[in-house]
Amino acid sequence: MNIEDVLEDFKKKNFKKALSSIEKILIKNPNLEQNINLKGVILANLNQVIEARKCWFNAISINNSYFDPIYNLGDSYLKNKEHDEALKYFTKASELQPKNFIVHFRIGYLFMQKQNWDKALLYFNKSKDLNDKFPKTFFNIAIILNLLNKKKESILFFKSYIKLQPNDLEAYYSLGICYREIGDIQMAEETFLKAFKLNPEYxxxxxxxxxxxxxxxxxxxxxxxxxxxxxxxxxxxxxxxxxxxxxxxxxxxxxxxxxxxxxxNKELNHKNLIYKxxxxxxxxxxxxxxxxxxxxxx
Structure with a gap:
């Protein structure tokens, strides 16, 4: 039994088998922070959040400069919308790896959840500057700019996103709406047609x-x-x-x-606008x- 077997089972989503294997490995070497962190990741994928966090806290107690469990804690808290705790750990993670674009992206997403658009844009732009090939950054910036009624700027980011993700129906639809709202009906029609070719039942x-x-x-x-x-x-x-x-x-x-x-329709993005x-x-x-x-x- 070795760590490669655990990782192989994890990739195949055989999480229970991976958990059993990592626990056997930890019996032999209980203080290796990398393996403790991995156990936490496996537990998180089994929806055992509390136990996963215990593993990450344990890994940090062994090595408080170990990036992975610190980031994983931030991500775990963010998924539960425990924003203050999430921000605390993401901030620590960004101090350890200031050029890690995904940390800035997750902080941006945190502020997006809180509807703090200025801070969300700040961190998404930091993430974009570090990695301009990560599609979700462009999409989220486009969404926020659209919400701020900055339609023309939003259009630019939707187009950048579509270059990276040319088959995303939601992006084409949102881009078409932006064109419609600035009065560019021709471009709106062309954009909706592209979406229609991908899926006419959208x-x-x-x-x-x-x-x-x-x-x-x-x-x-x-x-x-x-x-x-x-x-x-x-x-x-x-x-x-x-x-x-x-x-x-x-x-x-x-x-x-x-x-x-x-x-x-409970799926409408603008459901909160329908108050009657x-x-x-x-x-x-x-x-x-x-x-x-x-x-x-x-």
Whole structure:
């Protein structure tokens, strides 16, 4: 039994076998901090968080300059959103390895969780300066800049991220939204089309794409697209937002069904903005001569 066998089992996700092996190794040499740290990592993967932390504390008591258990403690606390403890250990880790980009990234992510955007950007940028090939840094910066309504800057970082991760649907979708919000409808349509080619069933993508085509007066596939969107609504698919549906759907019944589906969607990133279980929708007749009609869907 040797450490290579443990690592091989760990790579194969045979965590229980790896744990049994590392415990046997530790009986022979109980004070080797590297093996104690590894036991902690294995325990963490078995969701035995308290026992994992005990191992890392033990490893640090043997060698208080050992980076790995200090970082692992920070990461463990961060996953539990124990931000103060996480920051304490990440700070120690960054002092030991100031050029370790992942430590700065995790501190940035910590502040992102706390919605401290300025500090999050500070640490993400530190991480980016140390490693400009790590995709998640660019994505998180783009998300924060978008939240701060810095759309054009956000677009640049989404594009940098996509260069590194060219098949990420969420990034294309978010980039398309940014283009739409700055009024660049042509680029929004092109971006949504790229996402559509990757996965036409991505939530709300069909609606976004058709809405952009409506803006551009592109009616080439309107009837077919309309039928597909209506069919998706009857199947309870997340295909179009209630506001965009007004430009496509004529049936009040389908509009209501789609709105209910939208407000009950627990996966929405902007769920916190929906503070009432109803949406008021108004619309004119096709010739804009008749008065607006308003409906409340509950």
């Amino acid at each position: 939530p709300y993508l069909k609606g976004q794409l058709q809405f952009m085509k409506n803006h551009l007066c592109d009616w080439s596939d309107y009837n077919n697209s309309k039928k597909n969107i209506e069919k998706d609504i009857t199947k309870n698919k997340k295909t179009i937002t209630p506001w965009q549906a007004l430009s496509v759907i004529e049936s009040p019944k389908l509009l209501k069904e789609n709105t209910i589906l939208f407000i009950n 279980k109803k949406i008021t929708l108004g619309y004119f007749s096709p010739d804009f001569c008749e008065h607006a009609v308003s409906n409340q869907f509950k």
